Amino acid sequence: MQTLSVRLFHRNSLPTQTRYFCSSIISSFAAMNHQKHLAGPWYSVPELRLRDHHFTVPLDYSQSGSQSHNISVFAREAVAVGKENQDMPYLLYLQGGPGFESPRPTEGSGWLSKACEEHSVILMDQRGTGLSTPLTTSSMLQMKSAQELVDYLKYFRADNIVNDAEFVRKLLVPNAGPWKVLGQSFGGFCGVTYLSFAPEGLKEVYLTGGIPPIGDGCTAEAVYKACIGPIITQNEKYYKRYPQDIKIIRDVVSHLEQSEGGGVPLPSGGILTPRGLQLLGLTGLGSSTGFERLHYLFERVWDPVIVPGAKKQISYYFLNAFEKWLSFDTNPLYALMHESIYCQGAASQWAAHRIRTELEHKFDAVKAAKEGRPVFLTGEMVFPWMFDEIHALRPFKEAANLLAEKKDWPPLYNKTTLNKNTVPVAAAVYYEDMFVNINLAMETAAEIAGIRLWVTNEYMHSGLRDGSGHVLDHLMGLLNGKKPLF
Structure with missing residues (x-):
C-alpha cells in the first residue's frame, strides 16, 4: 500500500483562504479513504496482535x-x-454458515495460532454478519415488505462474499497480489466459488469439511437425501452412548405433545414442540463434543418436585438453553438463506421439509414416543414451521416462503474453470461428516483439477476447531512438500 506523507501546519498560521482550501483537501481525502478502507491501530490479546x-x-x-x-x-x-511489522503472506479465513460471523480471538490457540506463525490472517465477517452491516432480527424489520427483504437478501450468497473478498484483497495485499484462503464448511463452499470465478486472486486454497455439491438446479434435495443416513447413524450412536436418554427424551416429547397447544412456551415468546425439540440434533449430533453437551442438557430438563403433588414441568434452565443452543435469534440469516446456498437457477421449495415428510415414519417424534422407540433428532435442516414456532423468525415467514420459491438464483460454480484449475488446493474430507456428505464431496473433488484430498475419520465436521492446529498443518503439508505426493 502507498503511504501519503502530509506536512502539518497550525491552521491559524495560514491565510483564511488557504486554511479553507487545506481543510477541504484534507476532508475530501478523508472522505475518499473512508469510502473504501479504514484501518485501526494494533491491539493485543495473549499471543496475538490484532x-x-x-x-x-x-x-x-x-x-x-x-x-x-x-x-x-x-x-x-x-x-x-x-510480527505486526513484518511482511508475511495473507491468509483469508472464511467462516461456516451461512450467516455466522468470523471468530473473535481471545488468545493465540488452535488453528489460528498455527496460521499466525507464518501468515497475516484476515478474519472477515461475511456480509450480513458480525460487524459487516449485520442482518439481525431487528435490522431486517426496517424493510417495508417481505419482497423488499428478499430483493436485499439475494445479494448475501457466496458469489457476493467472493466479490467482497476480492475487494478487500485488492486494497489490503501489497500490489493487489493473490492470497491464500482457508474455508471451513460453508466457507469452503465460498472457496470453491472463488476458484470458479476469481482464481487470479488465489495463491492456495484449503478446504475443511467444505466441498459443496456443484450440480445445476437445486442440490439441496440431493444433500438431504444423502445426509439422512448419517443423521440416523449419529442418533443410534448417541443413544448407544447414553441409553438412559432414550426414556428421558421420549418423556419430554410426550409431555410437549400433551401440553395445551401441543407445546410449552419458550422464554422469548415462541413455543417448544416435539418437532422443535428435534432441532437439537443440528449441533448435538454433528460436532465432536455434541453428544456430551446434549446429554448434559437433558440432565436438567425437568424441574424438581419440591412440593408434593406439584405439576411436572420442563425447567426454565432447559428452555433457555434450548433457545441459546440454536442461535436463530442472533443469526437469523442462517435460517433464511440456508437452502439458497444450494441453488443455481432453481428454487429449493423447502427441500428439507419434503425429504423429512418422505421419511416421517422414522422422524415422527410423537409416534416414536408412543411406540416406545428412540426419538430421532434432525440434522442441518431448516423447515417452514420454524417460522411459526421460533419467535425471532416469525416476522420473516413470508420472506422465507418467497426465498423458497425463488428460481432465478445466479450460478455459484463453473465446472469448466474448475476442470482447468491451476490453483493449489488441499481439502480435509471427514468420513463421518453429518453436514457435508462424503460421497457428494468426492464427486465435486473429481471436478477440481489438481486438488489434494485428506480423507479421515479422526475428526468430525468441527475438526479445524478441535484439532489444535493439526488439520491446518496437515493441509499445508500437502501443498508445501512436507507430505508425500503419492
Whole structure:
C-alpha cells in the first residue's frame, strides 16, 4: 500500500483562504479513504496482535457509482506477537454458515495460532454478519415488505462474499497480489466459488469439511437425501452412548405433545414442540463434543418436585438453553438463506421439509414416543414451521416462503474453470461428516483439477476447531512438500 506523507501546519498560521482550501483537501481525502478502507491501530490479546479493518463495498457489484447502495464489510487482521511489522503472506479465513460471523480471538490457540506463525490472517465477517452491516432480527424489520427483504437478501450468497473478498484483497495485499484462503464448511463452499470465478486472486486454497455439491438446479434435495443416513447413524450412536436418554427424551416429547397447544412456551415468546425439540440434533449430533453437551442438557430438563403433588414441568434452565443452543435469534440469516446456498437457477421449495415428510415414519417424534422407540433428532435442516414456532423468525415467514420459491438464483460454480484449475488446493474430507456428505464431496473433488484430498475419520465436521492446529498443518503439508505426493 502507498503511504501519503502530509506536512502539518497550525491552521491559524495560514491565510483564511488557504486554511479553507487545506481543510477541504484534507476532508475530501478523508472522505475518499473512508469510502473504501479504514484501518485501526494494533491491539493485543495473549499471543496475538490484532487490527480492525472496515471496508465500504457495493451491495450489488453489477452497479457502480451513484447507483450503488453501499454496505460495510469488517475484517480483523491477526498476527503472532512481534510480527505486526513484518511482511508475511495473507491468509483469508472464511467462516461456516451461512450467516455466522468470523471468530473473535481471545488468545493465540488452535488453528489460528498455527496460521499466525507464518501468515497475516484476515478474519472477515461475511456480509450480513458480525460487524459487516449485520442482518439481525431487528435490522431486517426496517424493510417495508417481505419482497423488499428478499430483493436485499439475494445479494448475501457466496458469489457476493467472493466479490467482497476480492475487494478487500485488492486494497489490503501489497500490489493487489493473490492470497491464500482457508474455508471451513460453508466457507469452503465460498472457496470453491472463488476458484470458479476469481482464481487470479488465489495463491492456495484449503478446504475443511467444505466441498459443496456443484450440480445445476437445486442440490439441496440431493444433500438431504444423502445426509439422512448419517443423521440416523449419529442418533443410534448417541443413544448407544447414553441409553438412559432414550426414556428421558421420549418423556419430554410426550409431555410437549400433551401440553395445551401441543407445546410449552419458550422464554422469548415462541413455543417448544416435539418437532422443535428435534432441532437439537443440528449441533448435538454433528460436532465432536455434541453428544456430551446434549446429554448434559437433558440432565436438567425437568424441574424438581419440591412440593408434593406439584405439576411436572420442563425447567426454565432447559428452555433457555434450548433457545441459546440454536442461535436463530442472533443469526437469523442462517435460517433464511440456508437452502439458497444450494441453488443455481432453481428454487429449493423447502427441500428439507419434503425429504423429512418422505421419511416421517422414522422422524415422527410423537409416534416414536408412543411406540416406545428412540426419538430421532434432525440434522442441518431448516423447515417452514420454524417460522411459526421460533419467535425471532416469525416476522420473516413470508420472506422465507418467497426465498423458497425463488428460481432465478445466479450460478455459484463453473465446472469448466474448475476442470482447468491451476490453483493449489488441499481439502480435509471427514468420513463421518453429518453436514457435508462424503460421497457428494468426492464427486465435486473429481471436478477440481489438481486438488489434494485428506480423507479421515479422526475428526468430525468441527475438526479445524478441535484439532489444535493439526488439520491446518496437515493441509499445508500437502501443498508445501512436507507430505508425500503419492
